[in-house]
Amino acid sequence: MRTPAFWYAKPGWKSRALSPLGSIYARATARRLRRGHSLAAAVPVICVGNINAGGTGKTPTAIALLQRLAERGTAAHVVTRGHGGREVGPVRVDPKVHDAGDVGDEPLLLAAFAPVWVARDRAAGVAAAIASGAPAVVMDDGFQNPAVAKDLSIVVVDAQTGFGNGRVLPAGPLREPAAAGLARADIVLTLGPQAAQKAFTTEWGRLIRCPRVIGTLAPLRTGMPWDGVRVLAFAGIGRPEKFFDTLRTLGAEIIHAEPLSDHQPLTSALMTRLEADARHHIAQLVTTEKDAVRLPPAFRQKVLTVPVRLELDDWAPLDAKLSGLGL
Incomplete structure (x- = not known):
């Protein structure tokens, strides 16, 4: 599904026409959250989630969090739904056995950094991780899922797009009203350049009542000299641009x-079509790290990737929260 352009424009006739459906969606989310938690885990559970549908930078945030925890002596496990995969789980991801069709692309990417469990039932996934010896669990997504009590909820926002037109699906990009979601957040992480951060503060800053952390997603320097390289780029992420x-x-x-x-x-x-186009234009195929795990085997040596990593202006607010959890 492509992100509708009207989600990130001033409210027009489309968003107004769909607003009644958005109200129904918001009420359904609120009712689900009021049901309470089915599992209070015996280890700290950290949720990396969002309020927007689509890509905000959750996966790079989860990778950075896993690395930070490892530096602090905690080898956390990941629990994720495995969007797009066939596995219902709980199943531990094995890149030697599973492909993206089995478990989804994000679990395969995360499995390079920590043990990853795919489970449609998040509580069952967390229980499986703990039974396997996980000292802490990082939930990739699941902020609106009440199945597991969260000890720390990090809401990730793309500062450039913010919360769009401020309306709930399908009238806008939100899974729930921004004010309601931000009220449950323990940390809000906004990603983007300085100008976008300032604009986000002006538009949405009044809703944030918890610590806010500023960050950017920067390309990982791999030694590849990209300057002047002709490329045919493709990306199947929340915001390909x-x-x-x-x-x-x-x-x-x-x-x-x-x-x-x-x-x-x-x-x-x-x-095959993209390869033919690239050959015609004498260009190199290139894609994202997340897309690369979905490549057919015959194309894995033909496509270059550009990994990105999260860089924070200040780790102190997050470190303080981790210390409070004994991590």
Whole structure:
């Protein structure tokens, strides 16, 4: 599914027409949250979630959190739903056995940094992780899922888009009203350049009552000299244009940019077409780290990737919360 443009524009006839459905969605979310938690885990549970549907930077945030916890002596496990995968779980992800069709793309990416459990039933996933010896659990997404009590909830926001038109699905990009979601957050992490951060503060800062952390997603320096390289770029993430902007920042010359739907399967037919286009334009195929795990085996050596990593202005607020959990 592509993100509708009207979600991030001033409210117009489409958002107004869909607002009644948004109200129904918001009430359903609120009722679900009022039911209470089915599991109070015996170890700290940290949720990396969002209020927006679509990509805000949760996966790079989860990776950075896992690395920070490891530096502090805690080898946390990840529990995730495994969007797009066939496995119901709980099942521990094994990159040697599973592919994106089995468990989804994000679990495969996260499995390079920590043990990952895929489970449609989050409580069962957390229980499986704990039974396997997890000293702490990082939940990738699940902020609106009440199945497990969270000891720390980090809400990730793209500062450039903020909360869009401020309306709930399908009238806007939100899973619940921004004020309601932010009231449950323990930390709000806003990602983006300085100008976007200032604009976000002006538009939405009044709603934040917990510590706010400022961060950016920066390309990981791999030694690849991108300057002047002709590329055909494709991306199936929440906001593909962010990836294309990153390539331009690195100095790559984008001959063609192909935005795909979030988690879109990279079929052999699609990749064969993109490969032919790249060959015609004498360009290198390039994609995101998350998309790369969905590549058919025959194309994995033909496509370059640009990993991104989270950089925070100040780790102190998050470190203080982790210390409060004994981590």
